[in-house]
Amino acid sequence: MTHKAGFVNIIGNPNVGKSTLMNALVGEKLSIITSKAQTTRHRILGIVNDDDYQVIFSDTPGIIKPAYELQESMMDFVKSAFEDADVLIYMVEVGEKELKNEAFFNKIINSKIPVILLLNKIDKSSQEQVEEKIAYWRSKVPNSFVYVISALEKFNVETVFYKIIELLPEAPPFYPKDQLTDKPERFFVNETIREKILQQYKKEIPYSVEVETESFVENDDIIKIRSVIMVERDTQKGIIIGHKGSAIKRVGTDARKDLQHFFDKKVYLDLYVKVNKNWRSNDRQLRRFGYKD
Ligand code: GDP
Ligand code: K
Ligand code: MG
Numbered sequence: 001m002t003h004k005a006g007f008v009n010i011i012g013n014p015n016v017g018k019s020t021l022m023n024a025l026v027g028e029k030l031s032i033i034t035s036k037a038q039t040t041r042h043r044i045l046g047i048v049n050d051d052d053y054q055v056i057f058s059d060t061p062g063i064i065k066p067a068y069e070l071q072e073s074m075m076d077f078v079k080s081a082f083e084d085a086d087v088l089i090y091m092v093e094v095g096e097k098e099l100k101n102e103a104f105f106n107k108i109i110n111s112k113i114p115v116i117l118l119l120n121k122i123d124k125s126s127q128e129q130v131e132e133k134i135a136y137w138r139s140k141v142p143n144s145f146v147y148v149i150s151a152l153e154k155f156n157v158e159t160v161f162y163k164i165i166e167l168l169p170e171a172p173p174f175y176p177k178d179q180l181t182d183k184p185e186r187f188f189v190n191e192t193i194r195e196k197i198l199q200q201y202k203k204e205i206p207y208s209v210e211v212e213t214e215s216f217v218e219n220d221d222i223i224k225i226r227s228v229i230m231v232e233r234d235t236q237k238g239i240i241i242g243h244k245g246s247a248i249k250r251v252g253t254d255a256r257k258d259l260q261h262f263f264d265k266k267v268y269l270d271l272y273v274k275v276n277k278n279w280r281s282n283d284r285q286l287r288r289f290g291y292k293d
Helices: 018-026 069-083 102-109 127-140 157-167 185-200 234-241 243-263 283-288
Strands: 004-012 044-050 053-059 087-093 115-120 144-148 210-218 222-231 266-275
Touching (some): 018 053, 018 087, 087 157, 115 157, 222 234
Parallel strands (some): 004 053, 115 144
């Protein structure tokens, strides 16, 4: 029996549904999802294993024009997604109007690797709108396989999955067959907490936050976790904590629920807040948080 394996990289503008799709394909919530742009900061691998194939998906941050150093690192993750792909998934959504980054778009059109173009969020569009968009994207990216999907409702996701398998090259597995991702447990803790912060706080706050898990101790019946929420300024610290600690308490409660589900175990989560001045523009800090080599 032949074995197929390869890297399938998902790219596209912010908020089109890349992380939702990867989670649907992998069947686990590896990537956090919110309605805000720049929810995904890293490149995250999600691996699907079977006897005769291994698909290594990678979710990436949305394509943006970098305004500060953290965002530059985020775009390096997107660039690297072009380099090792065996199949490229370019995701757009029905309501999307213009191409925000011509350079990336030209790379897709001129790509030598197979491109699957996914038109997402058809659950909230009319038939006419969808048909018009299919025609538009077919002419814009003639070298691609076009599918309409709803990542949220998992419509057509399986069809796309089998197309991916068809396009994969013959190769032995790259990772052990029981591996689901390349990121350690602490990464998922940090991301889950960051998702709750993105959901709860307004404006600049979520973008100024980084989460670091200082301790992760797993026993037979419970996982004890201690994480620090890092902000850039004192005023932000107060906002994160909220009146009598009410805001941070809610973050903790919501994150703990998700983590218990993710690890399938009881979780004790201890959160605190620390000021780490201008970490987003500091090389050493960006390396420490895994945004740079
Ligand atoms: P990303 O920034 O490209 O990773 O997008 P996300 O996966 O974080 O999704 C952005 C927003 O779009 C979230 O609120 C999702 O729930 C929503 N979303 C994703 N896929 C769909 C879809 O198929 N239909 C609808 N209606 N919403 C979706
Ligand atoms: K998002
Ligand atoms: Mg995302």
